[in-house]
Amino acid sequence: MSSTWGKNIKISLFGESHGEAVGVVIDGLPAGVELDYDFIREEMKRRAPGRSSISTPRKEDDEVNIISGVFNGRTTGTPLCCVIKNKNKISKDYEKIRYVLRPGHADYTGYIKYRGYNDYRGGGHFSGRLTAPLVFAGAVAKIILSKKNIFIGAHIKSIKNIQDLGFDFCNVDEGTLIKLRQMDFPVLNDCIEDEMKRVIKEAKEDGDSVGGVIEVAVINVEEGLGSPFFDSIESRLSHLLFSIPAVKGVEFGEGFNITNMLGSDANDEFYIENGKIKTRTNYNGGILGGISNGMPIIFRVAIKPTPSILKRQKTVNISLMEEVELQVEGRHDACIVPRAVPVVEAVTSIGILDMLIEREGYSWIK
Ligand SMILES: Cc1cc2nc3c(=O)[nH]c(=O)nc-3n(C[C@H](O)[C@H](O)[C@H](O)COP(=O)(O)O)c2cc1C
Numbered sequence: 001m002s003s004t005w006g007k008n009i010k011i012s013l014f015g016e017s018h019g020e021a022v023g024v025v026i027d028g029l030p031a032g033v034e035l036d037y038d039f040i041r042e043e044m045k046r047r048a049p050g051r052s053s054i055s056t057p058r059k060e061d062d063e064v065n066i067i068s069g070v071f072n073g074r075t076t077g078t079p080l081c082c083v084i085k086n087k088n089k090i091s092k093d094y095e096k097i098r099y100v101l102r103p104g105h106a107d108y109t110g111y112i113k114y115r116g117y118n119d120y121r122g123g124g125h126f127s128g129r130l131t132a133p134l135v136f137a138g139a140v141a142k143i144i145l146s147k148k149n150i151f152i153g154a155h156i157k158s159i160k161n162i163q164d165l166g167f168d169f170c171n172v173d174e175g176t177l178i179k180l181r182q183m184d185f186p187v188l189n190d191c192i193e194d195e196m197k198r199v200i201k202e203a204k205e206d207g208d209s210v211g212g213v214i215e216v217a218v219i220n221v222e223e224g225l226g227s228p229f230f231d232s233i234e235s236r237l238s239h240l241l242f243s244i245p246a247v248k249g250v251e252f253g254e255g256f257n258i259t260n261m262l263g264s265d266a267n268d269e270f271y272i273e274n275g276k277i278k279t280r281t282n283y284n285g286g287i288l289g290g291i292s293n294g295m296p297i298i299f300r301v302a303i304k305p306t307p308s309i310l311k312r313q314k315t316v317n318i319s320l321m322e323e324v325e326l327q328v329e330g331r332h333d334a335c336i337v338p339r340a341v342p343v344v345e346a347v348t349s350i351g352i353l354d355m356l357i358e359r360e361g362y363s364w365i366k
Pocket residue numbers: 056104105106123126127128129131244245246247304306307308331332333336339340343
């Protein structure tokens with residue numbers, strides 16, 4: 001099933017953007033974990049639509065309704081089902097373009113795969129709205145990971161060609177990640193925020209959209225997590241990251257740039273600090289042979305420009321089999337990147353927790 005993922009923590013997404021609700025069933029959770037509802041609400045708010053002028057004006061409160069798997073505020077260990085209602089749908093925008101394929105969106109491929117039975121309203125099951133339940137599942141995973149002091153944080157590394165500073169690959173502290181989490185527009189260099197927002201606003205005024213890159217750090221993962229080959233940390237996390245709509249690239253450590261380096265530079269040399277083996281550089285992003293080496297796990301995720309744009313585009317009416325021009329109406333993100341930051345963190349948390357339970361079972365979770 002394409003909407004189900006995981007070996008130990010299994011998540012199953014359901015719903016459509018203009019249907020009754022979206023949601024997730026999480027199976028394999030440990031019993032007895034106290035859920036911090038304030039934290040979960042904050043995480044949901046970070047992603048929710050309609051909270052800024054650069055995001056879609058569709059306002060949703062993204063209130064989570066937990067309908068199973070929690071009793072007296074603690075997980076029971078049985079499937080946890082969370083439902084998030086769709087309260088602010090305007091489906092008429094999509095009736096007009098029912099058979100007119102939006103370039104860059106999943107209208108064509110969805111129509112072909114599901115033989116025209118797909119819910120086309122708002123992208124249906126392909127919508128970025130399905131990332132709301134992912135953020136919920138990620139918040140639960142973050143609560144559990146915090147028991148091992150594992151923190152996941154991310155910032156907007158670039159919007160189009162405007163660059164933020166990068167993480168210090170060897171030294172990412174918890175304080176920085178928590179500060180980023182509290183920011184509506186998380187960047188390391190405060191001075192770059194206005195310029196990035198200007199690029200987004202200019203594209204929007206022009207009926208267009210822009211993309212960008214998100215940089216992620218996972219800290220305090222002990223050495224030895226992961227496996228070689230098919231279950232490498234890179235493979236497991238990439239599977240989840242590429243499941244997020246609009247993700248077009250993932251690179252770990254120096255990523256593609258490592259090809260510009262000599263081996264003598266790219267090799268992270270080892271040393272000992274207080275009896276612990278560390279590396280002086282971290283170009284490999286904390287992973288060797290698919291397994292964590294105890295350094296921060298660092299990677300970047302490329303997000304494409306939002307496909308639904310006001311600008312006129314050439315496309316096809318699939319019912320009439322005619323070439324037509326399209327001007328998309330409706331409520332869309334001029335740039336997906338800021339709202340994708342908590343989503344990227346969420347799937348990373350789910351992936352790390354899944355691998356941790358595989359390695360250590362449940363006994364460390366109290
Ligand atoms: C948080 C989030 C918000 C999104 N908002 C929009 C949007 O407003 N309009 C749009 O056309 N696409 C939006 N997308 C992207 C589409 O859902 C995505 O491009 C589409 O499903 C096709 O998938 P693909 O780009 O991975 O091929 C959003 C994605 C995410 C993760």
